Amino acid sequence: MISPKKYAKAAKIPPKGFKTSNDFFNYVFKDKEMIWMGQNTNHLHQDNKINDAMIDCVESREYCKYPPPEGFPELKDLVLNDLGLQDDFEILITAGGTESLYLCINNILEPENNMITCDPGYLIIDNFASRFADQVISVPIYHKECNYKLTPQLVKENMDENTKLISLIDPLNPLGSSYTKDEIKEFAKIAQENDIYLLHDITYRDFSREHHLVAKYAPEHTITIYSFSKIFGMAGLRIGGIIATPDVLNSVRSILINDLGTNVISQAGAIAALKSKQEWIDDIKNQTRKNQDIIKKAVDQVEGAFLPVYPSDGNMIAIDLKETGIDPQVMADYLIDKKIFIRQGAYTSKLFGDRYIRISFSVPEYQVKIFAEKFIEACDRLRPL
Incomplete structure (x- = not known):
């Protein structure tokens, strides 16, 4: 038997409904309708x-x-x-x-x-x-x-x-x-x-x-x-x-x-x-900043939710849900059912993962608007009574 290394990672816990994380990512990757806001990837390039x-x-x-x-x-x-x-x-x-x-x-x-x-x-x-x-x-x-x-x-x-x-x-x-x-x-x-x-x-x-x-x-x-x-x-x-x-x-x-x-x-x-790079970078930066503003307006409508850092200097942003009482994992599960892929805080934090979700916004504007609508809807439905 091979002894585990001291640095061996704990097995990733897959989202509900999936046997492994690989199965989950294969599902997300293959679904052409999925809005990809979970891995900070950039989907704004056109044919070039x-x-x-x-x-x-x-x-x-x-x-x-x-x-x-x-x-x-x-x-x-x-x-x-x-x-x-x-x-x-x-x-x-x-x-x-x-x-x-x-x-x-x-x-x-x-x-x-x-x-x-x-x-x-x-x-x-x-x-x-x-x-x-x-x-x-x-x-x-x-x-x-x-x-x-x-x-x-x-x-x-x-x-x-x-x-x-x-x-x-x-x-x-x-x-x-x-x-x-x-x-x-x-x-x-x-x-x-x-x-x-x-x-x-x-x-x-x-x-x-x-x-x-x-x-x-x-x-x-x-x-x-x-x-x-x-x-x-x-x-x-x-x-x-x-x-x-x-x-x-x-x-x-x-x-x-x-x-x-x-x-x-x-x-x-x-x-x-x-x-x-100089032919397209300004368009991408301008669109990401516009998309970030759309997210900010949606978050401002939800009592208890806030953006720890705004504006973000990346193509991602964290939304703090602690005061809403909504578990970030529950929010992520809800949105994946709506074909929106985001990340719960535990993916990037051992200490504060129960506080926030992370959203990347270098995606087409119409997809960000769908997220904004579904996020507000999710907060209404998932908030504890």
Whole structure:
């Protein structure tokens, strides 16, 4: 019998009516009428150069060949140019931001170290860290006092001599909170003064009103995680990257598993996406902000419900239901029956999952209006008497 690892995840509890989580996601994926507001994916791209580039790649059968193992040079240059990090940085193209996170956490943490994360947050990071560190310090941030984010002060209060890595999701999934330039500079100072690393996950960067890269202030102490899943609408294509200084990336190279490169078709789409970005990004950002306002108006009609962070700088937002008496899981189950896929809070929080649901809103406007109507209806029906 194989002994369970110390970091083994508990089996996911599937929604009612499904034997496994995989069965549930297969059901949601296959239902063409399902409104997809549960995974922060972007459904606002129309036919454009991204689609055309991938179709051309398929028709030319370029996928028969292995690509360069660290990504096509053209794509690597485009990503660095997109971030303005050309001079002192390198990039590895990976199979999505999640692979990037795993590689960096594995590479940096030693058994005696601890890593600072936040709750709510992206719990996969906590799981990865638990595999390689002595301790994961998950700082509670679901409070108005800290503006629902991991602040430099909270980091100082929770770090010690064994702290090696700080996770900074910016904007933060699931709340949409983000950082000012002064806060980013303060994080950079903490990393430099204590010789530790910041893992700056910028997956939702392009939805934000204002964004600042820690790498520009602490280049030797920052690893930046890049993803094509959200603003580029390529979640199912699994492509992302790690940006860092050469010495850090040389260390990451020593633990690579996928040394035969990332999906050729995905890279073709990613190149086209970056080249065409200025043609479509404003339309997508404007629509997501309009959609967010529709959600806000619906929430304002429900007594006891509120948005902890508004406006969100991501393409997702949390709706706090605690004072309504409605269980977030019950709300999610109700809406899935109405063909609206959302997430209950427990998906992104161990401490506050009973308080909120998370809604992503980079979907067509008419779908957001359907959600708004059904959310108000659900609150009327599910509220305890």
